Amino acid sequence: xxxxxxxxxxxxxxxxxxxxxxxxxxxxxxxxxxxxxxxxxxxxxxxxxxxxxxxxxxxxxxxxxxxxxxxxxxxxxxxxxxxxxxxxxxxxxxxxxxxxxxxxxxxxxxxxxxxxxxxxxxxxxxxxxxxxxxxxxxxxxxxxxxxxxxxxxxxxxxxxxxxxxxxxxxxxxxxxxxxxxxxxxxxxxxxxxxxxxxxxxxxxxx
Numbered sequence: 001x002x003x004x005x006x007x008x009x010x011x012x013x014x015x016x017x018x019x020x021x022x023x024x025x026x027x028x029x030x031x032x033x034x035x036x037x038x039x040x041x042x043x044x045x046x047x048x049x050x051x052x053x054x055x056x057x058x059x060x061x062x063x064x065x066x067x068x069x070x071x072x073x074x075x076x077x078x079x080x081x082x083x084x085x086x087x088x089x090x091x092x093x094x095x096x097x098x099x100x101x102x103x104x105x106x107x108x109x110x111x112x113x114x115x116x117x118x119x120x121x122x123x124x125x126x127x128x129x130x131x132x133x134x135x136x137x138x139x140x141x142x143x144x145x146x147x148x149x150x151x152x153x154x155x156x157x158x159x160x161x162x163x164x165x166x167x168x169x170x171x172x173x174x175x176x177x178x179x180x181x182x183x184x185x186x187x188x189x190x191x192x193x194x195x196x197x198x199x200x201x202x203x204x205x206x
Contacts, residue, residue: 051085051097053142054115054124059094060087071200075192077103082196084204087115094118096197096204099128102189106181107131110140114151114193118205121158125151125190137182147174147183156194164191 044065051064067086073079078101087095095117102110110130115123125148127140139145150173165171166184175183197204 050113050126050128051115053126054097054113055087055095056123059117059123060089062086062088064097069204071203073196075196075199077101077189077192078109084200086204086206093205095123098193098196100125100189100193102185104181104185104188105130105132106137106179106185107133110182110185110189112186112189114190116194116197120155120194120198120201122151122154122190122194124149125186127186132182133179136176136179139176139179140182140186147176148186150174151190154190154194156198164188 048065055064064085064087067088069084069086070081071084073082076082079099082098084096084098086093087097095115097113097115100112100114102112108131110132111128112125113128114125117123126142127148130138130140132138132140139147142148159172162170163172164187166173166175166180166187168175168180169184171187173183173187
């Protein structure tokens with residue numbers, strides 16, 4: 001008799017625990033569903049703000065997020081395919097922007113966005129995420145230094161292939177005092193971005 005009562009009590013406790021777990025899962029699911037749209041909206045707003053920093057307003061009258069083409073990410077680390085945002089003015093393609101990743105930063109990946117004009121010149125580059133050393137490697141941020149602006153107006157021919165490097169490596173671009181790995185990684189990534197744009201120009205520029 002006591003054993004049957006104990007068995008019933010254990011079953012009840014198990015069912016009760018399962019009920020609480022199910023209720024918790026349901027609440028988490030509802031919370032995720034309710035916040036998913038807000039999170040996606042914020043992500044789109046951040047992306048739009050980043051694109052606006054590398055493509056001047058006067059170059060487009062379309063919605064950059066709605067005008068895209070997906071191309072193979074060959075040559076771009078960590079990218080099997082790349083979403084390219086097309087800037088258009090009165091229907092004519094004027095520029096493009098896409099994300100870049102420098103996998104060889106001092107503290108890991110450096111994520112960027114680059115804007116390139118129809119004539120292959122860089123309109124702007126901005127770092128959107130990194131884990132580089134504060135006070136040294138973080139000078140790649142526009143808020144900390146204007147170093148990132150040194151890419152404006154550059155192209156595959158300006159400077160030459162050999163000069164697409166930091167000065168310590170015989171190139172054109174400054175490195176930071178006490179920090180060479182970070183700017184070297186960014187310079188190499190931006191150059192890869194130009195090569196990518198050149199290779200897929202017929203797919204990107206319509």
